[in-house]
Amino acid sequence: MNPDKMKKLLKYVVADIIQNKIVLVYTALLLIISLSVFNLENSAAKGLLSLLNIILILVPLICIIFSTIYMYNSAEFIELLVSQPLKRRTIWLSLFCGLATSLSIAYFIGVGIPILIYHADATGFIMIITGLFLTVVFVSIALLSASLTRDKAKGIGLSISFWLYFSLIFDALVLFLLFQFQDYPLENIMVALSFLNPIGLSRVQILLQMDISALMGYTGAIFRDFFGNSAGIILSYVGLTAWVIVPLLISLRKFKSKDL
Amino acid sequence: MRGICKIVGSFLFLLTTLFVNARTINVGKSRALKSIQSAVNISENGDTILVDPGLYKEGGIIIQKSIVLKGINYPVIDGELKHEILFIKGKNIIIDGFRLQNTGRSELKEIGAIMIYDSYQISAINNIVDNANFGITLQNSKKCTVKNNSITAYGKSEVQSGNGIHCWKSDSLLIIGNKIAGHRDGIYFEFVTNSLVWRNISRKNVRYGIHFMFSNHDTYIGNIFEENESGVAVMYTKFIYMYNNYFLNNWGGAAYGILLKDITDSEISGNVFTRNTSALHMEACSRINLYKNSFTNNGFAIKIQASCDNNDFTQNNFKGNTFDIGTNGSLVLNTFNGNYWDKYEGYDLNHDNVGDVPYHPVSMYSMIIESNPAALMLFRSLIVSLLDKSEKLLPGITPENLKDERPLMRPLRL
Amino acid sequence: MIVTKNITKKFGKLKALDDVSVTFSKGECIALLGPNGCGKTTLIKSLLGMVVPDNGTIEFNQSSIKNKWAYRSRIGYMPQIGRYPENMTIANVIDMMKDMRKENNTAPDEDLVKSFGLNNMMQKKMSTLSGGTTQKVSAALAFMFNPDVLVLDEPTAGLDPLSSEKLKQKIISEKQNGKLVLITSHILSELDDLITEVFYMQEGKLLFHKKLEALKQETGEEKLSKAIAKIMSEQEAL
Numbered sequence: 083m084n085p086d087k088m089k090k091l092l093k094y095v096v097a098d099i100i101q102n103k104i105v106l107v108y109t110a111l112l113l114i115i116s117l118s119v120f121n122l123e124n125s126a127a128k129g130l131l132s133l134l135n136i137i138l139i140l141v142p143l144i145c146i147i148f149s150t151i152y153m154y155n156s157a158e159f160i161e162l163l164v165s166q167p168l169k170r171r172t173i174w175l176s177l178f179c180g181l182a183t184s185l186s187i188a189y190f191i192g193v194g195i196p197i198l199i200y201h202a203d204a205t206g207f208i209m210i211i212t213g214l215f216l217t218v219v220f221v222s223i224a225l226l227s228a229s230l231t232r233d234k235a236k237g238i239g240l241s242i243s244f245w246l247y248f249s250l251i252f253d254a255l256v257l258f259l260l261f262q263f264q265d266y267p268l269e270n271i272m273v274a275l276s277f278l279n280p281i282g283l284s285r286v287q288i289l290l291q292m293d294i295s296a297l298m299g300y301t302g303a304i305f306r307d308f309f310g311n312s313a314g315i316i317l318s319y320v321g322l323t324a325w326v327i328v329p330l331l332i333s334l335r336k337f338k339s340k341d342l
Numbered sequence: 343m344r345g346i347c348k349i350v351g352s353f354l355f356l357l358t359t360l361f362v363n364a365r366t367i368n369v370g371k372s373r374a375l376k377s378i379q380s381a382v383n384i385s386e387n388g389d390t391i392l393v394d395p396g397l398y399k400e401g402g403i404i405i406q407k408s409i410v411l412k413g414i415n416y417p418v419i420d421g422e423l424k425h426e427i428l429f430i431k432g433k434n435i436i437i438d439g440f441r442l443q444n445t446g447r448s449e450l451k452e453i454g455a456i457m458i459y460d461s462y463q464i465s466a467i468n469n470i471v472d473n474a475n476f477g478i479t480l481q482n483s484k485k486c487t488v489k490n491n492s493i494t495a496y497g498k499s500e501v502q503s504g505n506g507i508h509c510w511k512s513d514s515l516l517i518i519g520n521k522i523a524g525h526r527d528g529i530y531f532e533f534v535t536n537s538l539v540w541r542n543i544s545r546k547n548v549r550y551g552i553h554f555m556f557s558n559h560d561t562y563i564g565n566i567f568e569e570n571e572s573g574v575a576v577m578y579t580k581f582i583y584m585y586n587n588y589f590l591n592n593w594g595g596a597a598y599g600i601l602l603k604d605i606t607d608s609e610i611s612g613n614v615f616t617r618n619t620s621a622l623h624m625e626a627c628s629r630i631n632l633y634k635n636s637f638t639n640n641g642f643a644i645k646i647q648a649s650c651d652n653n654d655f656t657q658n659n660f661k662g663n664t665f666d667i668g669t670n671g672s673l674v675l676n677t678f679n680g681n682y683w684d685k686y687e688g689y690d691l692n693h694d695n696v697g698d699v700p701y702h703p704v705s706m707y708s709m710i711i712e713s714n715p716a717a718l719m720l721f722r723s724l725i726v727s728l729l730d731k732s733e734k735l736l737p738g739i740t741p742e743n744l745k746d747e748r749p750l751m752r753p754l755r756l
Numbered sequence: 757m758i759v760t761k762n763i764t765k766k767f768g769k770l771k772a773l774d775d776v777s778v779t780f781s782k783g784e785c786i787a788l789l790g791p792n793g794c795g796k797t798t799l800i801k802s803l804l805g806m807v808v809p810d811n812g813t814i815e816f817n818q819s820s821i822k823n824k825w826a827y828r829s830r831i832g833y834m835p836q837i838g839r840y841p842e843n844m845t846i847a848n849v850i851d852m853m854k855d856m857r858k859e860n861n862t863a864p865d866e867d868l869v870k871s872f873g874l875n876n877m878m879q880k881k882m883s884t885l886s887g888g889t890t891q892k893v894s895a896a897l898a899f900m901f902n903p904d905v906l907v908l909d910e911p912t913a914g915l916d917p918l919s920s921e922k923l924k925q926k927i928i929s930e931k932q933n934g935k936l937v938l939i940t941s942h943i944l945s946e947l948d949d950l951i952t953e954v955f956y957m958q959e960g961k962l963l964f965h966k967k968l969e970a971l972k973q974e975t976g977e978e979k980l981s982k983a984i985a986k987i988m989s990e991q992e993a994l
Binding site: 097101156158161168169 | 765767801804805806807808825826827828829831833835837838839840841842843844848851852853855856857907
Binding site for chain 2: 249
């Protein structure tokens with residue numbers, strides 16, 4: 083990899099994406115939602131709660147679909163770049179970083195700044211950080227979808243399926259599991275399972291801030307010991323980082339041997 | 343007018359004769375009397391014993407005369423981890439201004455820093471009790487005052503430590519302005535009646551901040567109960583009055599802001615419940631009026647078992663709680679009206695600050711968690727929101743009658 | 757300059773390249789011809805590293821290009837369809853390419869930028885350009901960095917006759933500078949003045965690779981288009 087070239091390419095890609103109309107609309111939409119939520123709700127804490135769903139549902143959806151479409155629309159541009167004296171790794175990582183940076187900027191402007199204005203406490207910070215992580219994770223998953231199939235429609239379908247799986251189906255399956263085996267102690271398994279879903283992992287981080295009183299009651303020693311201490315919190319973020327890196331590396335492997 | 347003068351005059355005369363007869367006895371390293379017990383032995387009713395600063399290694403001081411035992415600049419009486427320190431049995435005795443430390447420990451017998459038995463009008467004021475098994479105990483006594491003491495222990499487990507202020511079978515006690523930490527129960531009442539517990543701070547005790555049972559007609563005002571291992575538990579009592587107390591930061595599976603079990607005919611008002619796992623837990627309670635309390639940022643604001651009836655909740659604020667109300671049955675014999683719930687999503691067309699549609703404070707997921715605690719990890723996920731929303735439209739699991747018909751649109755100023 | 761040895765590439769059941777061995781030398785201008793789907797584009801993409809052959813080797817200046825990327829600084833590529841990030845201006849695209857290829861310390865060749873008049877519309881965004889203008893940008897980029905090899909995929913498609921002529925002149929002058937030029941085109945009449953060799957493919961196989969002069973002599977035709985037509989009809993007859 084050539085970090086110098088990557089930095090330069092990244093600069094052009096970011097400049098291109100942040101001028102994209104959809105990204106501008108996305109930023110404005112987040113900003114309008116955040117500001118109205120904080121202004122309409124009776125308390126800032128309640129506003130934060132309303133924002134939770136935006137962060138856990140809307141942000142991943144927009145990020146994954148936009149990134150997937152962007153990758154397919156850039157097929158010819160990628161071909162041109164591949165014909166240049168550039169490593170494929172440089173090209174792929176530049177596009178990834180470009181998407182991740184631009185969408186993170188959009189998220190930070192749309193959600194981060196309102197939170198900093200209205201609710202700049204630990205919960206607010208955790209929400210900003212997990213939102214940024216989810217943005218990058220779903221860009222990474224979008225690249226994975228784009229690398230798995232040449233067909234744009236299939237790729238977008240795959241991305242929506244990933245989103246649906248992580249935001250709804252996974253939790254439904256876990257809930258089902260919980261009821262099937264409710265006579266067994268499932269705390270350990272729940273901790274392990276939460277690492278299999280980046281949205282769940284982010285949600286737990288926010289729960290630990292918002293609903294700490296309730297969590298301390300129910301989860302027994304395991305949740306408290308695991309997520310309650312700094313090692314557990316660090317491990318959660320390591321988990322989220324893995325959710326960025328693993329799909330990205332798989333997609334990179336695919337891209338490296340892909341015929342364009 | 344003349345009559346009043348006569349009465350005042352005779353009262354003053356009586357008072358002076360009392361003072362003329364009363365002596366002041368000094369105790370200290372540089373005094374004739376070196377030990378407190380020797381001073382007590384030669385004293386008579388009405389005497390004052392003044393103790394110089396210093397360390398007095400004498401346990402088991404027995405006081406049975408009506409005297410004032412006063413420390414100058416907190417003289418230290420050390421029980422050397424062997425015995426109890428002050429043993430009191432009598433009337434009109436004041437213990438004021440001592441530092442009492444290192445009592446003995448026993449699992450068979452209650453050993454305390456100040457032990458008051460079968461007494462009348464005893465005051466224990468301004469003392470510092472440090473590393474005692476029991477701090478101050480009262481048994482079978484009346485009209486006693488425990489005021490402005492600071493009682494600290496370093497208990498690790500329930501078995502090894504005793505209570506801070508331990509009262510049994512007493513009447514008309516005043517427990518005021520004490521600070522208690524690190525004991526088993528901060529304040530313990532059993533068969534104590536007509537008493538006042540006012541402005542005490544009980545925190546970080548290994549079991550309960552306050553624990554009472556069979557103690558009717560007591561009043562609790564302005565106390566702070568914070569970070570106790572199991573919060574506060576009160577049982578089997580009638581006619582209690584709790585006003586303006588704080589129940590804060592009691593976390594854990596068996597920790598309650600306050601647990602009420604078999605409490606009847608009582609009033610709970612103006613209290614603040616913040617960041618507790620379960621702020622208010624009620625079992626088999628009847629005829630309690632709960633009003634103007636605020637419940638903020640708790641796991642459950644209220645858990646009310648189906649065994650409760652005729653309790654009335656009104657004008658309370660519910661803000662930022664994970665769950666407002668949890669219950670274990672579908673039978674609802676209690677009323678919830680005119681409270682403020684921050685989760686209420688109704689409307690108020692006529693702007694009278696009362697919502698036009700009822701609020702159902704029991705969420706379906708809270709009932710799921712009751713039966714399956716690990717499911718809390720999925721809380722606030724999309725699937726759970728969808729389940730809760732669908733339950734709101736077509737109630738199936740949650741008790742339909744548990745509702746606030748007149749929810750407030752704006753929080754009360756409490 | 758470029759030597760392929762027995763390269764084969766399958767896409768599923770389709771053999772896009774079937775045992776193709778060929779040598780492209782310096783100073784030649786070679787037309788890659790053949791019906792649609794004959795494997796021309798796959799061959800070009802293999803040379804550029806976009807497609808990795810299943811078998812065989814490709815050498816560029818006597819060294820294999822497998823897993824290499826630096827050799828591409830010697831190649832200028834003009835794709836058949838150029839699509840660029842829509843919010844980049846022409847200036848952005850040109851600057852980006854300069855940044856990507858700056859190791860060639862020679863001054864960039866901006867002849868085509870000027871002769872196509874691109875320097876007057878540098879701040880226009882790529883998404884607002886017509887197909888022809890986009891092609892002009894692609895062409896200008898291909899020639900900009902003084903590459904030893906030019907790979908032009910349908911270069912004149914979409915260009916107006918004047919620009920098309922300017923491009924042809926540029927190709928001729930580069931050929932005279934000793935560069936290797938590979939062109940695919942459907943408009944055979946355009947190629948007459950340009951090319952020196954013809955490379956004809958069919959169904960993934962190399963049918964023939966001949967000097968233009970030799971081809972003309974064999975067929976007795978003066979025009980490339982007629983010569984090719986004759987060969988194809990002979991093929992049919994077989």
